[in-house]
Amino acid sequence: MTGLLTRARFILGAVAIAGFIAVAAPAHAQQSAPVDPDASVVNEQTLLREAPRIEGLIDQPDGRARVLVQPAGRMWDHFHEVTLHWLGAIIILGTVAGLAAGYFVLGRIRISEGRSGRKVLRFSSFERFVHWLTAVSFIVLGISGLNITFGKLLLLPLIGPDAFSAFSQAAKYAHNFTSFPFMVGIILIPILWLKDNIPDKVDIEWLRQGGGFIASKHAPARRFNAGEKMVFWGVLGAGAAVSLSGLLLLFPFYVTNIAGMQIAQVVHSIVAVLFVALILGHIYIGTLGMEGAFEAMGTGEVDFNWAKEHHDLWLEEQMAKGRSGLTAATPAE
Amino acid sequence: MARMKFLCDADRCIECNACVTACKNENEVPWGINRRRVVTINDGKPGERSVSMACMHCTDAPCAAVCPVTCIFSTDEGVVLHSKDLCIGCGYCFYACPFGAPQYPKVSNFGSRGKMDKCTYCAGGGGSEVPGSSEEYAKYGANRMLQGKLPLCAEMCSTKSLLAGDGEIIAQIYKERVIKRGYGSGAWGWMTAYREGIAV
Numbered sequence: 001m002t003g004l005l006t007r008a009r010f011i012l013g014a015v016a017i018a019g020f021i022a023v024a025a026p027a028h029a030q031q032s033a034p035v036d037p038d039a040s041v042v043n044e045q046t047l048l049r050e051a052p053r054i055e056g057l058i059d060q061p062d063g064r065a066r067v068l069v070q071p072a073g074r075m076w077d078h079f080h081e082v083t084l085h086w087l088g089a090i091i092i093l094g095t096v097a098g099l100a101a102g103y104f105v106l107g108r109i110r111i112s113e114g115r116s117g118r119k120v121l122r123f124s125s126f127e128r129f130v131h132w133l134t135a136v137s138f139i140v141l142g143i144s145g146l147n148i149t150f151g152k153l154l155l156l157p158l159i160g161p162d163a164f165s166a167f168s169q170a171a172k173y174a175h176n177f178t179s180f181p182f183m184v185g186i187i188l189i190p191i192l193w194l195k196d197n198i199p200d201k202v203d204i205e206w207l208r209q210g211g212g213f214i215a216s217k218h219a220p221a222r223r224f225n226a227g228e229k230m231v232f233w234g235v236l237g238a239g240a241a242v243s244l245s246g247l248l249l250l251f252p253f254y255v256t257n258i259a260g261m262q263i264a265q266v267v268h269s270i271v272a273v274l275f276v277a278l279i280l281g282h283i284y285i286g287t288l289g290m291e292g293a294f295e296a297m298g299t300g301e302v303d304f305n306w307a308k309e310h311h312d313l314w315l316e317e318q319m320a321k322g323r324s325g326l327t328a329a330t331p332a333e
Numbered sequence: 334m335a336r337m338k339f340l341c342d343a344d345r346c347i348e349c350n351a352c353v354t355a356c357k358n359e360n361e362v363p364w365g366i367n368r369r370r371v372v373t374i375n376d377g378k379p380g381e382r383s384v385s386m387a388c389m390h391c392t393d394a395p396c397a398a399v400c401p402v403t404c405i406f407s408t409d410e411g412v413v414l415h416s417k418d419l420c421i422g423c424g425y426c427f428y429a430c431p432f433g434a435p436q437y438p439k440v441s442n443f444g445s446r447g448k449m450d451k452c453t454y455c456a457g458g459g460g461s462e463v464p465g466s467s468e469e470y471a472k473y474g475a476n477r478m479l480q481g482k483l484p485l486c487a488e489m490c491s492t493k494s495l496l497a498g499d500g501e502i503i504a505q506i507y508k509e510r511v512i513k514r515g516y517g518s519g520a521w522g523w524m525t526a527y528r529e530g531i532a533v
Binding site: 040041042043044045047054055056057058059060062064065066067068069070071072073074076077080081147148149151152156161162164165168169172252258261262265 | 343350353365367370371372373374375376379380382383384386395398399400401402403404418419420421422423424425427428429430431432433436518519521522524525
């Protein structure tokens with residue numbers, strides 16, 4: 001009985017094993033095909049075609065280190081070293097050349113009736129403070145900013161690497177900290193002068209007469225003529241752009257990633273170059289280009305005849321209000 | 334003259350991070366800085382790969398090009414070094430680097446990043462210090478190249494995933510591996526760093 005049972009168990013077992021092998025054999029045959037562990041791997045170049053950066057996980061707390069490859073760095077390098085150098089040189093040198101040509105062709109715009117000796121208050125002491133706060137900040141920012149891009153081409157060969165690095169280090173800190181008084185100025189400027197810089201019909205007439213430059217007669221203007229209004233809006237727009245992009249650069253990686261930092265630097269540098277060109281024109285017309293203009297921001301008082309020639313409508317308003325010791329009864333001539 | 338390169342065979346990297354640790358120890362890297370890191374792509378998914386990454390010592394290194402004080406340069410062996418005496422800590426090299434290699438010891442704002450630090454290929458520094466001197470070691474880390482040794486991260490890699498040495502030789506080693514085992518996910522970063530891949 002026991003022998004029979006054992007034999008039956010053996011037969012059953014043998015059948016079971018034979019069946020298992022029969023079932024398993026094709027599966028085994030499949031597994032023996034060559035295995036490619038890279039079949040499911042995404043290739044680097046494929047990943048870079050899908051996204052500008054390859055990011056993964058790291059065992060380090062620095063989130064920036066998660067980016068494995070960002071070929072955009074080379075594009076930013078090209079922008080900074082080729083595009084920006086050419087763009088900056090052409091725009092700034094072009095502006096200087098244009099202003100020089102303007103000076104030699106048109107010469108200094110004189111007060112055609114000569115000085116009257118009477119003064120009209122054009123800018124209050126607070127207005128002049130805001131102007132010079134912004135202006136001095138801008139000059140520091142402009143020089144230290146241009147040094148970062150052009151210093152190694154222009155200044156480094158002159159003073160050598162050690163002195164140039166010491167200067168650039170100081171210029172970097174100057175740039176970073178002077179940005180704050182500049183931003184205060186950019187906030188105060190519209191508070192003071194926005195109401196006088198809204199474009200109106202007088203500007204169309206002023207522009208039609210070429211600002212009085214071409215016909216050498218004086219175009220009508222209220223407190224600010226169309227040219228000054230363009231400077232105002234240019235300063236406000238460019239000031240806002242460099243301030244916002246500058247804040248991103250000043251607090252790196254707080255609100256943006258590597259691509260955002262690169263874009264912030266591109267915006268900052270292009271707008272800054274245009275800003276420098278705009279301000280070069282502004283400095284020219286305020287000093288060398290026009291007699292009697294600098295006093296407005298120097299002492300705050302301009303000559304009566306200068307005001308009559310350049311801001312006739314504003315002077316009439318001031319006289320009507322009886323300001324600056326002037327009354328409508330006072331004859332203009 | 335050999336052209337020194339790094340190559341990480343991602344099919345061998347086991348994400349042990351020993352290269353990171355070895356680098357920190359060998360060079361006594363400042364606190365908070367990791368000159369090398371291991372990035373894992375597709376973590377936990379099919380096709381997961383880990384790549385050990387540091388400065389790749391690029392051809393036409395973008396960091397050197399954008400540096401406003403030109404303190405970064407390539408040696409005759411293609412190793413990218415810099416001078417911490419000249420560095421002004423502007424952060425531009427980090428924006429330009431395709432591999433996120435440059436790092437700064439300070440994390441505060443207002444331009445006070447401190448002097449840039451990055452992988453030196455264990456070749457000392459690019460400053461005025463005497464090669465192999467303790468001054469050089471304190472500022473930049475080990476100068477193993479002076480002793481005829483390769484970077485420690487690659488030397489001690491347990492799976493020999495990370496290779497360092499003459500670019501042509503390590504490319505040949507990688508090619509032979511790919512041919513023998515029948516697969517390879519490519520030389521990560523080579524197209525960006527050296528403008529050439531490794532064709533197998």
